[in-house]
Amino acid sequence: MLLERIRSIHQVSRQAYGSPRVYRSLKASGITVGKNRVARIMRENGIQGRVVTVTRRAPGLRQFQQDGENLRLQSSFPKAKDKQWVADLTYVKVGSQYQYLITIMDVYSRRILGWSLCQSRTAADVLALLRRVIRKRRPDPGLIFHTDRGIEFMAYTLQEELARHGLKRSYNRLGHCTDNAHMESFYHSLKGELIRGRIFNRKQDLRSALSSYIDGFYNRSRLHSGIGYTNPIEYENRAA
Numbered sequence: 001m002l003l004e005r006i007r008s009i010h011q012v013s014r015q016a017y018g019s020p021r022v023y024r025s026l027k028a029s030g031i032t033v034g035k036n037r038v039a040r041i042m043r044e045n046g047i048q049g050r051v052v053t054v055t056r057r058a059p060g061l062r063q064f065q066q067d068g069e070n071l072r073l074q075s076s077f078p079k080a081k082d083k084q085w086v087a088d089l090t091y092v093k094v095g096s097q098y099q100y101l102i103t104i105m106d107v108y109s110r111r112i113l114g115w116s117l118c119q120s121r122t123a124a125d126v127l128a129l130l131r132r133v134i135r136k137r138r139p140d141p142g143l144i145f146h147t148d149r150g151i152e153f154m155a156y157t158l159q160e161e162l163a164r165h166g167l168k169r170s171y172n173r174l175g176h177c178t179d180n181a182h183m184e185s186f187y188h189s190l191k192g193e194l195i196r197g198r199i200f201n202r203k204q205d206l207r208s209a210l211s212s213y214i215d216g217f218y219n220r221s222r223l224h225s226g227i228g229y230t231n232p233i234e235y236e237n238r239a240a
Contacts (some may be wrong), residue, residue: 002033003041010047014217016193018042018049024229070179071144071170078108081236082139085113087130087153088147088183089121089198090191094200100127101210104133104162107182109239110224111232112214113137117207123155134165141166148172148180189218 004034009025010017017025020165026033042048078084084107088097091098102125103115114133118125130145145167147153152204172179202208223229230238 002031003045004065005029005031006038006041006047010042010049013049013222014193015211016049016189020225021223021229024086024223028229048230062073068149068169068171070146070173070176071168072146072179075144080239081106081108081111082137082143083108084144084146085133085139086180086183087126088148088180088187089126089150089152090187092195092200094203094206097204099203100125102129103183103186103214105130105186106137106181106232107235109232109236110182110186110227111236112186113218115210115214117203117210121150121152123152123157126152126155127158127161130161134161134167139165139167140220143167145171146170146172146180149175186218189222190214 005026009022013021013025016103019035019042020148022042023033023035023038026038048085062155073083085104087102087104089100091100093099097119100118100121100122101115102118104113113136114129115128116125145162146210147170149171159169174193175185190213194209199207199210219232221231223231224235227235
């Protein structure tokens with residue numbers, strides 16, 4: 001019975017969960033079992049989470065500028081939603097071409113607040129997504145919006161939009177990609193659990209898969225160790 005329950009949780013997680021998250025899911029559903037026993041049962045039955053090495057961006061892919069500072073270094077970890085947002089983009093191959101995925105995350109809850117799949121990586125694409133997220137969340141002035149130093153994030157149009165709402169700009173330090181670790185972690189999960197090993201021949205197929213993963217699984221179901229093994233929406237609801 002326990003094995004079947006483990007298999008069910010593993011399938012619902014899109015085969016992404018390893019033993020720690022399976023154990024937490026069992027515990028949340030009222031099943032008393034030890035972590036080591038769960039790990040042993042999964043190992044003996046060939047059940048494992050998807051662990052994939054994710055390719056880093058090629059050197060020189062991004063252009064950097066010297067101005068701007070990392071305001072997150074001066075701030076404590078947010079204790080409520082809509083205090084710190086992080087954003088980034090990554091690329092996914094569709095057929096023989098690449099599409100660019102832009103995402104904005106709330107650091108407090110790890111929730112992906114908005115995403116956009118584009119054929120280019122321009123400031124206009126980032127600006128359109130940022131405006132949608134601001135309309136939806138209506139953050140108070142003072143929120144920190146943090147990104148790396150890609151030219152699409154450092155454009156004046158983006159800075160003007162943030163200033164108009166009283167939001168603060170923050171950037172990675174030069175050569176410190178870990179300054180945006182929360183978003184890097186999300187992309188690692190996304191590519192390991194959804195992208196790697198799959199071929200997308202049409203943009204609409206990729207868009208549908210991203211919607212199912214981000215809006216249906218990641219935000220609503222996936223257990224996040226950094227927020228007490230809950231999902232982002234549940235974590236925000238508990239805080240409210």
